Amino acid sequence: MSTNAEALPELDKIVTEERLLGTERRWRRFGEPIPAGKSMKDDGTPDYGIFAPGSIIWEVLLHPATIVFETVAQATLQMLYKPIAAGIRDEDPISRKARAGTYTIFDAFDRAQRNSGMHAPMWLGDTATATRMAGHLHNIHQHVKGDIIDVGSPELGGYAASEPRDAMWAAITELHAILWMYERFAYHGDDGPRPLTDAQRDQYVREMAPYLRLVGAREDEIPKSMAELDALYDTYWDLFGRSDTINVFPKTGEDMHETTAKCIERNWHPTQHLAADVLMEVFQQFSTQILATFPKCLQIKAGLDESQRAAAAQALEDSRDLIRESQQPENDRRMMRMMWGPDGVTLIDSARELHRQVLRERGSDEAS
Numbered sequence: 328m329s330t331n332a333e334a335l336p337e338l339d340k341i342v343t344e345e346r347l348l349g350t351e352r353r354w355r356r357f358g359e360p361i362p363a364g365k366s367m368k369d370d371g372t373p374d375y376g377i378f379a380p381g382s383i384i385w386e387v388l389l390h391p392a393t394i395v396f397e398t399v400a401q402a403t404l405q406m407l408y409k410p411i412a413a414g415i416r417d418e419d420p421i422s423r424k425a426r427a428g429t430y431t432i433f434d435a436f437d438r439a440q441r442n443s444g445m446h447a448p449m450w451l452g453d454t455a456t457a458t459r460m461a462g463h464l465h466n467i468h469q470h471v472k473g474d475i476i477d478v479g480s481p482e483l484g485g486y487a488a489s490e491p492r493d494a495m496w497a498a499i500t501e502l503h504a505i506l507w508m509y510e511r512f513a514y515h516g517d518d519g520p521r522p523l524t525d526a527q528r529d530q531y532v533r534e535m536a537p538y539l540r541l542v543g544a545r546e547d548e549i550p551k552s553m554a555e556l557d558a559l560y561d562t563y564w565d566l567f568g569r570s571d572t573i574n575v576f577p578k579t580g581e582d583m584h585e586t587t588a589k590c591i592e593r594n595w596h597p598t599q600h601l602a603a604d605v606l607m608e609v610f611q612q613f614s615t616q617i618l619a620t621f622p623k624c625l626q627i628k629a630g631l632d633e634s635q636r637a638a639a640a641q642a643l644e645d646s647r648d649l650i651r652e653s654q655q656p657e658n659d660r661r662m663m664r665m666m667w668g669p670d671g672v673t674l675i676d677s678a679r680e681l682h683r684q685v686l687r688e689r690g691s692d693e694a695s
Contacts, residue, residue, distance in 0.1 A: 335429045340596035342433050347601050347665075353437070354444035354668040356463045360456040362677035374453040377537035380678070381685035383527055384502070384534040388450055389679050391654035392513035393505055395662045396617070398443045399610050403617045404504035407628055409476050409566050410486035410493045411500070412573050416583045418471040418488075425583065426576075430590035436602035439609065444668035446501070449541065451674040461541045465489050479572030483565065495544035496563065502535050503556070504617075511620040511643065514651045528553045568628040605665065616650070619643040 351359075363376040378384050387393060405411045416422055421438050424430040448460040471488035475481065486493055510522045523531065529552045539549045550556040560567070574583040618629055619639040626636050643650075652658070663672050 335431070335594045337596075339429075340431060340594055340599065342596070342598045342601045344601065346433075347436070347605070349437075349440070349668065351669040354441055354447075355670055356445075356448075357459045360448040360452045360460075360670050360674060362674050363451055363453055364681050365677065366453045366455070368454075374455075375681075376451065376453050376457050377541055378450060378534060380681040381689060382534050383523070383531045385678060385682050387506060387509045387513075387531065389675065389682055390509060390513045391656070391659035392509060392650075394659055394667065394675065395654050396508050396512055396613060397446075397505055398439050398666055399613050400504040400508040400617050400620075401501040402439070402442075402610070403614060404500040404621070404625070405497065407567050407569065407625060408496050408500055409483065409568065409570075409573055410488075411497060413473060413476045413486050414468075414471040414488045414493075416574055416576065417473045421587070422583060425587045425590050426579075426581075428590060429594070430587055431594045431596075431602075432591050432599045432606065433602040435587075436606055439606065440666055440668070443666040444671040447667055447671040447674045449538070451678040457541060465494075465543065468494070473577070475577045476566070477570055477573045478575050478577050479570055489543070491543055491545045491548075492563075494542045495539055495548060496566075498539050498542045498544070499535070499556070499559075502531075502538065504621075506531060507620040507622075508617060512616075512650050512654075514654060525553070532556050567625070569630050609662075609666065613646070613650075615639050616643040616646050 363378070364373045364380070366374045368374045378388075406415075419438070421430060421434050424434055445460065445464070449457045452460070468488035472486060472490075474485040476483040476486050488494065488497070506523075506528070509520075511520050513520050515521060532550050532553050532555070536549050536551070540546070548559065550559055575581070576583060576586075616639070618626055618631065619636075619642065621629070623636065626639070631639065663675060667675065
């Protein structure tokens with residue numbers, strides 16, 4: 328920790344139920360978001376945003392399993408993409424607070440909470456809402472750049488969160504991790520998880536394209552099938568994996584995890600257990616099981632040997648009842664409000680109704 332660490336006021340250490348939940352201001356940017364389908368395009372048709380009701384991607388995104396487990400799924404894969412890990416290490420507000428000595432466990436919770444809810448306007452809002460939020464994040468990410476991804480692997484070069492490569496992988500690692508989680512975690516009534524067919528997986532990848540364009544990916548790199556997405560991983564494979572040095576601040580040589588751990592201990596207040604308990608529920612409790620949904624090659628990149636991979640697979644099987652219970656309606660609603668925020672609740676509810684309506688109409692058409 329820096330020797331000129333700031334003293335955190337005692338009031339800032341206290342966490343209440345009200346502070347934990349927050350208001351829409353914690354997530355909202357540029358006013359109230361407009362749900363998909365609630366505005367019209369210039370041609371008089373509904374504006375469904377970058378995705379659409381009836382799409383495979385909405386089927387995955389709107390499932391209760393995604394609402395509950397999206398945060399840990401995307402975070403687990405994103406932290407295997409070294410430029411994202413480097414950006415968080417160097418420029419993320421939680422990192423800056425840690426170096427200043429003011430970081431608390433509530434900051435970790437707040438970061439995870441906003442990360443979930445600020446996706447909802449892009450995925451479930453109309454086009455203007457999605458564009459405004461993407462623009463806001465792009466502007467923030469323009470400052471997230473550095474010359475060194477990993478001090479232990481200088482040959483990897485630097486990173487720039489708002490540039491096409493890293494912006495594209497931020498989006499892909501969100502949606503691909505959610506797909507793997509959905510296929511292994513998402514229950515359907517009394518039925519267990521249902522892996523998509525090969526054709527559905529290809530469709531899912533194609534439906535990712537508007538989001539990749541929105542964040543600024545290069546058109547020639549946007550995949551059109553799962554095979555093309557796999558090839559894209561191959562192209563950038565050296566940028567994936569964990570290392571002993573990825574968390575080392577290039578300027579000081581300090582380790583980010585050690586720095587944040589010291590801050591949490593130094594700034595602890597008994598009320599912070601409210602935030603710590605949610606982080607345990609959302610992250611630590613299922614991190615191993617989420618890794619078990621990843622392909623073997625990424626599990627190896629995460630540092631798991633054969634016995635650890637087997638243990639992760641067993642942990643997933645042993646957690647089936649808890650995974651199923653976690654996505655029941657009452658917990659779906661609780662986590663929706665806790666992690667996605669008030670606007671997220673509105674966007675999800677509206678999108679789910681639209682999606683159900685399209686599926687019902689599609690079923691009626693097929694029946695006739």
